[in-house]
Amino acid sequence: MEISLQKNNLITMLLILVCPDLLFSGFEANALPYDYTASIECLETPLKPLHGGGIILNPELNMGLKGWQAFGDAKIEQRELAGNKFVAVHARNHPTDSISQKLYLQQETLYSFSAWIQVSEGNEAVAAVFKTGTGFKHGGAVVAESKCWSMLKGGFTSDATGPAELYFESKNTSIEIWVDSISLQPFTTEEWASHQDQSIKKVRKAKVRIQAIDKQGNPLSNATITIQQNKPGFPIGCAINKNILKNTPYQKWFTSRFTVTTFEDEMKWYSTEVSPGHEDYTSADALLSFAKQHNIAVRGHNVLWDDPKCQPGWLYSLSPAELSSAVHKRIVSVMSRYRGQLIAWDVVNENLHFSFFESKLGDQATPNFYRLAHAVDWSVPLFLNEYNTIEDSRDWAATPAKYLQKLRQIQGLTRNAKMGIGLESHFGTPNLAYMRASLDTLGATGLPIWLTELDVLSGPNQDRPNTWNKF
Numbered sequence: 001m002e003i004s005l006q007k008n009n010l011i012t013m014l015l016i017l018v019c020p021d022l023l024f025s026g027f028e029a030n031a032l033p034y035d036y037t038a039s040i041e042c043l044e045t046p047l048k049p050l051h052g053g054g055i056i057l058n059p060e061l062n063m064g065l066k067g068w069q070a071f072g073d074a075k076i077e078q079r080e081l082a083g084n085k086f087v088a089v090h091a092r093n094h095p096t097d098s099i100s101q102k103l104y105l106q107q108e109t110l111y112s113f114s115a116w117i118q119v120s121e122g123n124e125a126v127a128a129v130f131k132t133g134t135g136f137k138h139g140g141a142v143v144a145e146s147k148c149w150s151m152l153k154g155g156f157t158s159d160a161t162g163p164a165e166l167y168f169e170s171k172n173t174s175i176e177i178w179v180d181s182i183s184l185q186p187f188t189t190e191e192w193a194s195h196q197d198q199s200i201k202k203v204r205k206a207k208v209r210i211q212a213i214d215k216q217g218n219p220l221s222n223a224t225i226t227i228q229q230n231k232p233g234f235p236i237g238c239a240i241n242k243n244i245l246k247n248t249p250y251q252k253w254f255t256s257r258f259t260v261t262t263f264e265d266e267m268k269w270y271s272t273e274v275s276p277g278h279e280d281y282t283s284a285d286a287l288l289s290f291a292k293q294h295n296i297a298v299r300g301h302n303v304l305w306d307d308p309k310c311q312p313g314w315l316y317s318l319s320p321a322e323l324s325s326a327v328h329k330r331i332v333s334v335m336s337r338y339r340g341q342l343i344a345w346d347v348v349n350e351n352l353h354f355s356f357f358e359s360k361l362g363d364q365a366t367p368n369f370y371r372l373a374h375a376v377d378w379s380v381p382l383f384l385n386e387y388n389t390i391e392d393s394r395d396w397a398a399t400p401a402k403y404l405q406k407l408r409q410i411q412g413l414t415r416n417a418k419m420g421i422g423l424e425s426h427f428g429t430p431n432l433a434y435m436r437a438s439l440d441t442l443g444a445t446g447l448p449i450w451l452t453e454l455d456v457l458s459g460p461n462q463d464r465p466n467t468w469n470k471f
Contacts, residue, residue: 034112034187034195038440040404042148045084046116046181054112054185057101061085061180071100071167079178086180089168090120096129098168098177103184105132105158110187110433114153117144117168120176125396128152132164138393139166140437143401149180150401153441154393155433192432204234235260235297239453242266242283245290255294260343262299262452263287267338269304269330270312276326279333288341299452300338302346302385303331304369306354320360327357331369335376346385346422346452347373352398352406353387366406367413374417384410385422385452390438393431400441407445421445424453 035050053059057067061078062085070076070089074097079088089098105111117126123146128139140154158164166184168177187195212223237260244250254261265271266283273279291298304327305311318326335345348357348366357365373382388395389403396402403421411419421442442449 032185032187032191032195033198034192034436035185036440038153038437038444039151040441040444042145042150043116044148045082046086046149047151049181049183050112050114051183051185053181054183055103056182056184059182061087067101068099069101070097071165072097074098084180086118086178089177089179092170092173092175092177095171095173096167096169097173098170099179100165100167101182103130103164103166105130105160105162105164106186107158107161108189109158110155110189110192111139111158112155112185112187112433112437113139113183114151114437115168115182116149116180117142117152118149118178119144119146119170120178121146122172122175124170124172124175125399125401126152126168126170126177127396128154128166129169130156130164130166132158132160133162134160137164140393140434141396141399141401143399143405144177151441152401153437155437156393156431157433187433231259237261237296237299239264240287242287245286251290255296258296260297260299261291262301267300267334268302268310269334270310272334273312273330276312276314281334281337284338288338292341297343298341299383299450300335300342300345301452302349303334303373304347304357305349306351306356306358306366307349308354308356311356323357323360327361327369328372331372332376335373339377340379342380344381344383344420344450345373345377347382349385350387351384352389352402364413367410370410370417371414374414378417381418381420381448382414383420383422383450383452385424387424387426387453389442390423390435391425391427391430393434400438403442404445419447421447421449422452423449425451425455426453427456429459430456 032051037047037050039047049056049059058065061068064078065076065087068076068087073091073093074089075091076087076089076099079086087099092098113128115128119126123143125141126144127141130137130139137156137158138154139156140152142150142152144150144152166182168179170177210225212220212225214220237258238254240254240261241264244254263284266287272281272284288298315323315326331347347370351366357369361368370382384403384407386398386403388398389400393399407419407421411417423442439449
């Protein structure tokens with residue numbers, strides 16, 4: 001930020017930063033505050049339901065099965081272990097056989113959902129679904145384990161007023177599903193905006209008091225103060241490609257707005273090594289030089305892409321041993337070339353949806369890639385870049401729980417590596433409550449989270465205030 005003052009004999013300017021906590025300690029939202037709590041640990045006993053259960057009847061199952069009934073062909077019963085009461089679903093013949101509770105939803109209301117889940121054996125994905133008059137709303141999913149409780153946190157926005165029914169779903173019908181501490185808390189769009197604004201003001205904003213004084217420290221009255229923001233402090237970026245190098249107006253537009261960038265294709269394997277052994281980093285080098293000239297940070301995207309359609313053409317005919325050697329060379333080549341010049345690496349792209357390398361090199365291929373990547377460039381975070389983790393609650397392949405499962409597998413082999421969470425963020429109609437819950441869950445790792453490829457399809461509500469920008 002650039003500050004200039006106009007006043008004869010002006011010598012000094014004093015800036016006093018006021019603590020945000022003091023500024024906003026008296027701020028009270030009119031709505032029940034949102035509960036950001038999320039647990040990624042599997043616990044011996046579930047925590048209390050968020051928001052006291054919200055509109056769920058008998059959320060802790062302390063009143064037997066009151067409010068709950070069997071869904072489908074399942075058998076349900078209340079059980080108790082170590083003083084904790086819960087409902088157990090067994091004799092399941094279909095994925096949707098579970099427990100259910102009938103509810104009444106309000107149109108254009110955001111619902112924050114959570115529950116604690118356990119399965120009788122192994123570990124299985126379990127999802128929460130809301131059957132409504134207009135279709136099915138998927139509230140979220142978790143990879144539940146046996147012998148401990150896992151937190152499922154999600155949400156949705158109701159598009160109609162009317163009755164609905166909550167139930168749970170797991171594709172493995174041989175397991176029992178145990179459920180406890182269920183919560184469904186409604187928020188109007190105004191309430192959602194209210195508590196989000198409160199959080200933004202507390203975390204992102206602070207008041208600044210500016211005082212102009214002379215050499216003796218005496219205040220100067222009627223000083224003219226001009227403040228101009230030269231660059232945003234919050235990192236926000238946009239992708240570029242080599243076309244920007246020949247487009248001066250676009251360069252000026254881009255460099256005046258963004259502090260971070262990544263290259264669309266120029267650093268990807270199919271661009272830098274079109275034929276085996278013939279590497280060409282000319283375009284990537286030129287873009288990096290351009291970014292450096294304008295003090296724009298660069299993310300490395302990407303080292304490997306697991307989509308079988310996005311490989312150098314010559315890769316498909318290689319034997320597993322030849323492919324392993326080629327991948328090793330690729331990681332070392334690109335990461336050593338740009339080591340110390342980037343702020344992050346997308347080491348493997350879209351690993352939850354695709355498995356080109358795993359199908360040929362085995363289940364430990366991805367952790368091995370990250371171990372090598374860390375050995376080559378240990379100075380910056382290594383990201384797993386994925387889509388639909390916060391965009392679409394229906395995509396079981398890339399739920400926050402599945403993302404964390406893959407992340408733990410990687411960390412098991414690269415314990416000292418700096419890791420980061422990359423979320424592509426390709427939205428249709430943003431599901432704000434699910435987005436928020438997913439970020440809560442991923443944020444419980446304490447790792448940096450980047451929205452790496454943000455875009456939103458055109459829709460009728462994009463110009464409405466307090467909607468998508470309030471997650």
